[in-house]
Amino acid sequence: MAEENIIYVGKKPTMNYVLAIVTQFNNNVDHITIKARGKAISKAVDISEITKHKFIQELKYGNIKLETEVVHGDRGDSNVSSIEIILTR
Amino acid sequence: MAEENIIYVGKKPTMNYVLAIVTQFNNNVDHITIKARGKAISKAVDISEITKHKFIQELKYGNIKLETEVVHGDRGDSNVSSIEIILTR
Numbered sequence: 101m102a103e104e105n106i107i108y109v110g111k112k113p114t115m116n117y118v119l120a121i122v123t124q125f126n127n128n129v130d131h132i133t134i135k136a137r138g139k140a141i142s143k144a145v146d147i148s149e150i151t152k153h154k155f156i157q158e159l160k161y162g163n164i165k166l167e168t169e170v171v172h173g174d175r176g177d178s179n180v181s182s183i184e185i186i187l188t189r
Numbered sequence: 190m191a192e193e194n195i196i197y198v199g200k201k202p203t204m205n206y207v208l209a210i211v212t213q214f215n216n217n218v219d220h221i222t223i224k225a226r227g228k229a230i231s232k233a234v235d236i237s238e239i240t241k242h243k244f245i246q247e248l249k250y251g252n253i254k255l256e257t258e259v260v261h262g263d264r265g266d267s268n269v270s271s272i273e274i275i276l277t278r
Contacts, residue, residue, distance in 0.1 A: 166237060
């Protein structure tokens with residue numbers, strides 16, 4: 101229940117994620133969590149809105165959480181914003 | 190009450206918006222709405238998180254709304270995602 105319904109948004113095209121989410125909902129999942137960090141946050145919002153408006157109109161937003169994560173890199177730690185969007189049927 | 194507490198996020202540097210928000214809260218405003226569209230959505234989340242973590246720790250998130258807006262351009266209408274983040278003291 102925990103891990104399987106999470107979609108991590110990265111560098112793939114927007115529609116890849118949309119189709120992955122639609123497929124999961126068609127497999128009778130009742131909610132999906134979309135997670136993104138940094139510049140991918142805008143893409144996560146696009147993905148959510150496209151899924152909701154063009155594919156599964158009955159979807160609703162659950163909790164939307166904004167946070168700051170610490171990323172450990174070669175040149176020390178840096179902060180990056182993150183979003184977590186829950187879509188429910 | 191309505192219009193004055195809205196910050197529209199555009200192309201200016203992130204810290205410009207952060208300082209505008211901090212200034213407003215210092216003038217005894219009790220909530221601020223941050224609005225952004227398209228790629229500026231990621232910046233809006235950065236602005237909210239930086240304001241909350243580095244400047245006014247007591248801030249909390251109110252409602253966070255995701256929507257799709259229609260933009261009328263030279264080459265016809267296009268859809269753009271938008272975010273609305275409410276920060277309250």
